[in-house]
Amino acid sequence: MSIPKTMKALVAYSKDDYRFEPAYPTPECGPDDVIIKTEGCGICAGDLKCSHGAAMFWGDELQPSWVKPPFIPGHEFLGEIAELGENVKDFQIGDRVTADQIKPCGECKFCKSGRYWMCQPHDIFGFQHTNNGGMAEYVRYPKGSVIHQVPKDMPFEDALLIEPYACSKHCVDRGQIGCEDVVVISGAGTLGLGMVTYARMKNPAKLIVLDMMDDRLVKAKEFGADLVLNPGKTDVVKAVMDLTEGYGCDIYIEATGHPSSVVQGLSMIRKLGRFVEFSVFAEPATVDWSIIGDRKELDIAGAHLSPYCYPFVIENITNGNLKTTGVIRNTFPIEEWEKAFEFAGGKYGDFKVAIKF
Structure with a gap:
């Protein structure tokens, strides 16, 4: 050549x-x-x-x-x-x-x-x-x-x-999803959708997806979400609390890059829950850190890039498991x-x- x-x-x-x-x-x-x-x-x-x-x-x-x-x-x-x-x-x-x-x-x-x-x-x-x-x-x-x-x-x-879905996989892996977990993914852009289709393979008890755009929620439902909610139209914190007998979700994955999504997640996650931060922010997110420590004793996990994820993603895009x-x-x-x-x-x-x- x-x-x-x-x-x-x-x-x-x-x-x-x-x-x-x-x-x-x-x-x-x-x-x-x-x-x-x-x-x-x-x-x-x-x-x-x-x-x-x-x-x-x-x-x-x-x-x-x-x-x-x-x-x-x-x-x-x-x-x-x-x-x-x-x-x-x-x-x-x-x-x-x-x-x-x-x-x-x-x-x-x-x-x-x-x-x-x-x-x-x-x-x-x-x-x-x-x-x-x-x-x-x-x-x-x-x-x-x-x-x-x-x-x-x-x-x-x-x-x-392949590249964005590999990042999505690493993020979801950081959440350590189990089959009894109620999982909330905030954000249903490309990376959020990659998280949805991979998280579905983990078979959580309930997979909830949030986004401000209804067409993204339609796609999230198609890719495996059990429930989709628009925070612009629904009190999503109340909805998640109602679904979990007032405890909150077990795992919250932040994939919007908007500070309000961080506050929203800290409000709806249960005590001893796991919060995974994925996004890049254009502005600082300000929260009351006592929620993380004294009030809920949360596990906070970051997610960066896509280590060791490419072979799995390539195989499962090929076989159709990842939509x-x-x-x-x-x-x-x-x-x-x-x-x-x-x-x-x-x-x-x-x-x-x-x-x-």
Whole structure:
């Protein structure tokens, strides 16, 4: 496969300067690298927040900048191997692959203890020029990338959900769901839906899904929720309390990124319950921490990335256990990235929007 010297790419030069580049330099393949020809790249809420200048990416008076421009965005991507470094033995030209969004260093104490998803340098595709992302025709997987084979016959719209669904799986696993648990998932976007369809496989006593958008609740019901509620129309705290004899839910998973969802969850979770925080917030969430300690003695769990989740997700998307129908409705060419980002914000009812090459 002959690789051209330039490619189409979206490049972020600053928080106010994203540009489509029709002839950006194609990544070069080192002896330990894998170069893929990109098939497509999903647009994550993190990509949107970064493009909007969120402080967690670009820094402010309280935190340093994390991104390293100029960089090519995108971490939800897959493609076909176009070039292999001479030291790469486990893959072949033409393999269809994807990878964990983090490129572990292999040297820090987290990597050495198997907890690579919390790697101290924390190099993630799509935010630094040293690890450019998937909104380009070609991407370099450097040495240490956690690469996975994708079935050749997996539909494109399903394959693009591997990365977000892997994140969803890790989040649900952090909740330690049992068959007697009443579980509430707050948020039914793409990641929330991934949590719903996977949590259904855990067979909880009751799976309740909350969202402010009714069309998302319809999809959540289709994907396995027992009960769906709109907090804009229903007193959801009262509803959950009524369903649980006044005790509250056993597990609450926060997947909206809105501070009100945190307060809502702390109000409806039972004593000794488990609260799982997944989302990235655009603003601080302020709560009375005495609820967590003195009042309810809660277990609080965070969830970050998708360690060891890709093989399961790939297998269960393939066999249909994880539902995907209708999650990706619109795709756009890279030249129309601004329109794609607009649609990805959800204003037209989309769950997941992708750029397709």
